[in-house]
Amino acid sequence: xxxxxxxxxxxxxxxxxxxxxxxxxxxxxxxxxxxxxxxxxxxxxxxxxxxxxxxxxxxxxxxxxxxxxxxxxxxxxxxxxxxxxxxxxxxxxxxxxxxxxxxxxxxxxxxxxxxxxxxxxxxxxxxxxxxxxxxxxxxxxxxxxxxxxxxxxxxxxxxxxxxxxxxxxxxxxxxxxxxxxxxxxxxxxxxxxxxxxxxxxxxxxxxxxxxxxxxxxxxxxxxxxxxxxxxxxxxxxxxxxxxxxxxxxxxxxxxxxxxxxxxxxxxxxxxxxxxxxxxxxxxxxxxxxxxxxxxxxxxxxxxxxxxxxxxxxxxxxxxxxxxxxxxxxxxxxxxxxxxxxxxxxxxxxxxxxxxxxxxxxx
Amino acid sequence: xxxxxxxxxxxxxxxxxxxxxxxxxxxxxxxxxxxxxxxxxxxxxxxxxxxxxxxxxxxxxxxxxxxxxxxxxxxxxxxxxxxxxxxxxxxxxxxxxxxxxxxxxxxxxxxxxxxxxxxxxxxxxxxxxxxxxxxxxxxxxxxxxxxxxxxxxxxxxxxxxxxxxxxxxxxxxxxxxxxxxxxxxxxxxxxxxxxxxxxxxxxxxxxxxxxxxxxxxxxxxxxxxxxxxxxxxxxxxxxxxxxxxxxxxxxxxxxxxxxxxxxxxxxxxxxxxxxxxxxxxxxxxxxxxxxxxxxx
Numbered sequence: 001x002x003x004x005x006x007x008x009x010x011x012x013x014x015x016x017x018x019x020x021x022x023x024x025x026x027x028x029x030x031x032x033x034x035x036x037x038x039x040x041x042x043x044x045x046x047x048x049x050x051x052x053x054x055x056x057x058x059x060x061x062x063x064x065x066x067x068x069x070x071x072x073x074x075x076x077x078x079x080x081x082x083x084x085x086x087x088x089x090x091x092x093x094x095x096x097x098x099x100x101x102x103x104x105x106x107x108x109x110x111x112x113x114x115x116x117x118x119x120x121x122x123x124x125x126x127x128x129x130x131x132x133x134x135x136x137x138x139x140x141x142x143x144x145x146x147x148x149x150x151x152x153x154x155x156x157x158x159x160x161x162x163x164x165x166x167x168x169x170x171x172x173x174x175x176x177x178x179x180x181x182x183x184x185x186x187x188x189x190x191x192x193x194x195x196x197x198x199x200x201x202x203x204x205x206x207x208x209x210x211x212x213x214x215x216x217x218x219x220x221x222x223x224x225x226x227x228x229x230x231x232x233x234x235x236x237x238x239x240x241x242x243x244x245x246x247x248x249x250x251x252x253x254x255x256x257x258x259x260x261x262x263x264x265x266x267x268x269x270x271x272x273x274x275x276x277x278x279x280x281x282x283x284x285x286x287x288x289x290x291x292x293x294x295x296x297x298x299x300x301x302x303x304x305x306x307x308x309x310x311x312x313x314x315x316x317x318x319x320x321x322x323x324x325x326x327x328x329x330x331x332x333x334x335x336x337x338x339x340x341x342x343x344x345x346x347x348x349x350x351x352x353x354x355x356x357x358x359x360x361x362x
Numbered sequence: 363x364x365x366x367x368x369x370x371x372x373x374x375x376x377x378x379x380x381x382x383x384x385x386x387x388x389x390x391x392x393x394x395x396x397x398x399x400x401x402x403x404x405x406x407x408x409x410x411x412x413x414x415x416x417x418x419x420x421x422x423x424x425x426x427x428x429x430x431x432x433x434x435x436x437x438x439x440x441x442x443x444x445x446x447x448x449x450x451x452x453x454x455x456x457x458x459x460x461x462x463x464x465x466x467x468x469x470x471x472x473x474x475x476x477x478x479x480x481x482x483x484x485x486x487x488x489x490x491x492x493x494x495x496x497x498x499x500x501x502x503x504x505x506x507x508x509x510x511x512x513x514x515x516x517x518x519x520x521x522x523x524x525x526x527x528x529x530x531x532x533x534x535x536x537x538x539x540x541x542x543x544x545x546x547x548x549x550x551x552x553x554x555x556x557x558x559x560x561x562x563x564x565x566x567x568x569x570x571x572x573x574x575x576x577x578x579x580x581x582x583x584x585x586x587x588x589x590x591x592x593x594x595x596x597x598x599x600x601x602x603x604x605x606x607x608x609x610x611x612x613x614x615x616x617x618x619x620x621x622x623x624x625x626x627x628x629x630x631x632x633x634x635x636x637x638x639x640x641x642x643x644x645x646x647x648x649x650x651x652x653x654x655x656x657x658x
Contacts, residue, residue, distance in 0.1 A: 114644050115599075123599060123641075125595055129596075135632040136630070182613050249588065249592065253467055253471060256467060288484075306477035306478065313468070313472050315471075316465050319468065
């Protein structure tokens with residue numbers, strides 16, 4: 001019971017944030033209940049949710065996918081195109097998004113899961129690249145190339161429209177994050193979920209036990225992708241449209257950083273990582289514009305004003321010095337998670353053996 | 363006919379750049395099990411270093427000489443970055459493949475962002491000797507001369523790597539290491555020197571690809587490296603991980619296919635077609651053309 005109590009309290013407290021008129025100096029420009037601040041917070045929660053969906057693949061099942069952003073972008077673009085270009089109703093759009101959000105990962109997952117380890121990473125990256133190309137190519141003027149698609153807000157319920165309803169959008173994002181949290185929790189505690197974790201630890205052993213890893217991996221792939229697509233729908237409503245950045249390969253890399261930042265395969269890890277990463281990504285440019293940074297000589301100022309440089313460097317340091325992520329602080333032996341994942345992607349010739357052990361001791 | 367010749371030679375030129383990138387990736391993966399995401403940054407850094415040198419070397423009056431000198435600077439910087447990456451970031455994480463991949467992801471993002479921060483996202487004009495932008499007539503088609511340089515460079519690198527593998531002791535160690543690293547180490551050979559060597563080769567080839575891409579596209583921008591890297595990944599998977607000859611064959615196929623489809627169908631179709639080809643190869647032969655199975 002207690003394990004359910006903590007998340008409910010946390011999400012409950014987060015739901016109160018839009019009612020607080022508290023000023024948080026330095027971190028935010030305005031009080032917590034202003035639309036600008038709420039939108040940043042909503043984005044943080046949303047990407048926390050998407051990061052949790054990615055953690056289902058990477059942290060729990062040991063599948064290093066570099067194409068997760070494709071399914072997020074699918075949700076964003078289908079919602080924007082359905083509502084704006086095809087002028088569908090909200091219900092119809094959601095239904096189509098849900099259907100495609102299931103079929104696409106089923107087909108693409110079936111193909112890419114034919115290879116494992118690093119080859120799987122490269123293949124998922126290639127599929128994601130195809131998505132990027134399609135978005136940039138702007139077929140029939142649907143994706144709008146670099147300009148993206150503005151969301152037609154008419155089919156949306158009124159309480160999601162406009163700056164003054166930002167707190168409702170915040171609750172929508174919070175609801176999404178909470179839903180993903182409980183679904184991931186339920187799924188990883190279920191019996192297929194245990195098989196996922198077994199696959200992460202030793203796929204061969206799962207096979208020897210008479211289970212087909214392929215079907216379980218596909219299950220995890222489809223569930224994770226579907227959750228990411230749902231996140232894309234929320235994103236389209238929150239931002240009011242679709243922009244090509246959501247289809248860029250960098251987004252998947254960002255998701256990877258979020259998960260490792262928070263702690264892969266840990267209950268609160270991906271959510272924390274997603275929130276922190278998005279916050280830094282949103283706020284670093286503003287911090288770099290602050291007077292203290294502007295006074296620095298250009299050799300320090302230029303790198304500091306590039307969020308991706310700061311985040312990339314931070315990420316490297318993290319992998320070296322804090323491999324368990326934020327949620328792994330204080331847990332001894334949490335290097336385990338990443339180390340087990342290593343085994344999953346190790347090339348055939350290098351697996352096990354006396355030499356590896358000798359090297360590990362050296 | 364002349365269009366077809368132009369497309370074919372241009373496709374081969376593109377394939378040549380893919381091969382230069384893929385050869386390094388494939389060797390690094392084959393020997394060390396590291397998928398090097400920072401490879402795109404090596405391309406970008408090599409290209410920008412040579413471009414920067416072009417501006418600083420204005421004492422050299424002759425453009426071709428200045429281009430060559432700058433290209434050497436680009437190669438040196440690309441090789442140096444690759445060696446540093448291996449020594450500082452990859453070496454401490456031996457045997458921890460996921461962490462190695464993550465570190466190269468971070469490095470790739472950080473370096474590309476740094477280049478964009480210093481020289482902006484916009485394309486910079488790349489100084490090229492006149493001769494490279496002139497055309498030569500082949501079967502009635504006017505082919506820009508740089509295509510021949512790209513193809514020639516790729517052939518030289520391919521032959522060079524193969525000869526290096528066949529005739530030198532280090533080449534033998536790398537080849538044996540790709541086959542079975544544990545066995546090489548059990549024989550008392552320090553395979554770590556080979557790791558650094560392979561990174562150096564990969565970095566040089568990537569920087570060369572970056573320089574040639576500056577000539578091919580007439581300019582350089584920070585995102586180009588990552589863009590080329592994705593197609594190089596496709597080439598590596600189609601060719602079979604760890605196989606140089608497989609990468610060469612796949613690079614030719616991918617380059618040609620992309621050019622043909624982009625021209626005869628419509629722009630962008632070629633890029634999708636390449637991904638479909640990848641899917642088809644995986645369904646038929648999960649181990650790629652060379653069949654060295656990386657799948658479980």
